[in-house]
Amino acid sequence: MKTKQAKQSVTGYTDIATCPKKILVIDDEHMVCETLQDILQEDGYMVRTALNALSGLAEIEKDPPDLVISDLKLPDISGLELLRRVKHDRPYLEIIIMTGLGEAETYLEAKEEGAFDYIIKPINIPILRLMISKVLHQN
Numbered sequence: 297m298k299t300k301q302a303k304q305s306v307t308g309y310t311d312i313a314t315c316p317k318k319i320l321v322i323d324d325e326h327m328v329c330e331t332l333q334d335i336l337q338e339d340g341y342m343v344r345t346a347l348n349a350l351s352g353l354a355e356i357e358k359d360p361p362d363l364v365i366s367d368l369k370l371p372d373i374s375g376l377e378l379l380r381r382v383k384h385d386r387p388y389l390e391i392i393i394m395t396g397l398g399e400a401e402t403y404l405e406a407k408e409e410g411a412f413d414y415i416i417k418p419i420n421i422p423i424l425r426l427m428i429s430k431v432l433h434q435n
Contacts, residue, residue: 316341317363318341318342318360318361318362319342319363319428320345320355320361321345321346321364321366322365323366324348324367325367326347328417329345329347332365332419333345335421348372349366349370349374352364360386360389362431363392363432364382364390364392365391365392365394365424368395368402375393375406376393379391379393379410380409387410390412391410391411392414393411393415412427413430413431
C-alpha cells in the first residue's frame with residue numbers, strides 16, 4: 297500500500313489547517329502591542345502590530361490577517377471608523393475592539409458596526425484567549 301506524502305508549502309506547513317492564524321493588534325500604546333504580541337505568539341499565532349489605524353489598514357491591505365484586535369481610541373481615526381472601513385472592504389474579517397472605556401453605548405455601536413466582540417482594558421488575558429478561540433475556530 298502506497299501512502300501519499302503531503303507537499304510542504306513555501307511556509308513550511310503541509311496544509312492550511314496547520315498554518316498559524318494571523319492576528320493584527322492595533323493600539324497606540326506600544327506596551328499593549330508588545331505584551332499582546334508576546335502572549336499571542338506564545339499561544340502559536342503569527343502576530344503583527346500597528347500603532348495607529350492608518351498603519352493598521354496598510355497592514356491589512358498588505359497581508360490580511362485572520363483577526364484584528366484594535367483599540368477604540370487611536371490617534372488618527374477612531375477604532376469605530378477603522379471597524380467601518382475594514383468591514384466595508386472585508387466583511388468576513390472579524391474584529392475585537394478593546395478600550396479603557398466601559399460605556400454601554402460604545403459597545404452597542406461597535407456591535408452594530410460589525411465587531412465580533414468588545415473587551416475592556418486592562419485586558420483579561422483568559423477572556424481574550426476565549427474570544428480569539430471563538431473567532432478563529434468558529435467554522
